[in-house]
Amino acid sequence: MSAVTLETNDRLLTVRPGGGMGPDLAEHLATHGTLSIPARDDTDWRTGIQRAVSASGLLGRGGAGFPSALKWDAVRRGRRRPMVVVNAMEGEPASAKDRVLLSYAPHLVLDGAEVVAAVVGASEIVICVAEDNRTAAAAVERAVTERMRAGIARRRMSVRRPPSRYVAGEESALVSWLDDKRGLPMLRVDKSVPLQVSRRPVVVHNVETLSQVALIARHGPDWFRRVGTPEAPGSTLVTVSGAVRSPGVFEVELGTPVVDIVRRAGLETELAGVLLGGYGGAWLHPSRLATPYAPGPLSAVGATLGVGIVIALPVGSCGITETARIARYMAGESAGQCGPCVYGLPAIATDLEQLAAGRADSAVLERIRARATAIEGRGACRHPDGVVRLVRSALAVFADDVAAHAQGRPCPGHSAGSVLRFPDGHLASRRAS
């Protein structure tokens, strides 16, 4: 995904990518209009925003799909001034939407962060960009400086650079890095209790979520609902890759058939399946490509929106081999805290690698299923659960191939190249065959 293409004339991404970064503050304001945020706590304004975002039906775009406005009340109630954390970690190797947004619409993201900060009464905004993501960090740094110079930054705003690891962007891991530099997911017994940094309550939002908040604050919930479906309103960013001519980030209406999303990126061949959500997402069977891209319809077929990843797997590729690569990668990305994840994920990855190679014993399928059941729900975070979902979907979607592989007849696609992307030098990319 070195060359990121992106669609224009949309809501979030309104510039055509040219040579440099864009747009600066003046261009941003010319495109979207000004946004007035009260300097002091203003009850009418605050409740207006809360109502608008609730009524918009906006769900978080960071993977969990949690109603965004519901995060605010618990944070506001605390005695200490809250902190707003912008989650731009984007640890999913196949995702590019957050870095594209930060590069091409940084002020929209910062507008959203300012809105949330004003709603919850936060005194500080911290933008977390992964250490290896220099382009996005430079873009957002530049935008922050611009706002400071223009005198429109009402709160302390800083860019922080946590390590580039898959789980580093998990909400509690990110907050733990800010708090004490450990950067590990935490067990949250009661999720309604806000996370804290230096005993201050923290609200964490994904980059895209904040851009949507910035638009809803300007145009209102009815405008937001003009696209999408009643149950899943609005538009969302997807990162399409795999067997397509123009991989990249696209803005799509929720409810768009999955196949249309793949076509926008230039569908080239017949597909063996589509990976949706992320590396902890699920495979979609080619007979289900007409499924509307929205939480309800996707969950009915065992899939999820996740962070908007769409990977087209061409006929001739081996879904089991690809799944084994992902499982090995995800096993290596465990934070190493919980036994079921530390031992379970490598065990499942090995099972899948043997199955992929057609060298597995006769009990392999039973073993994978039993291990999936044993691991599910037993980590402090959802990292192992994502792998379980992906593996189960692979066994179902590639059922015919699975049966052949289990009988020692691996499909020819086993030795084909991968359509997946992994960080350079990762074990999964070396174990390609």
Next chain:
Amino acid sequence: MITRQRVALRLRVDPVACDAYGYCAEILPERVTLDEWGYPIVDGTPVDADLVALAIRAGAECPRRAVLLERVTVNR
């Protein structure tokens, strides 16, 4: 209709703290089994009255203090 409620205990494991000592499964096999790597799989439904004392002991004897006892309200 009046629903009577009572407070019950529910077992939970803190997977971060747990180091697979396995004492909990020895003390309370009715509620805790071990996976193939020795980590506890707990039954999270309310603990029956006759097992409460053992559940408390399982929590107290865990060297990692990883066995959590949560209070839950259940209908009688």
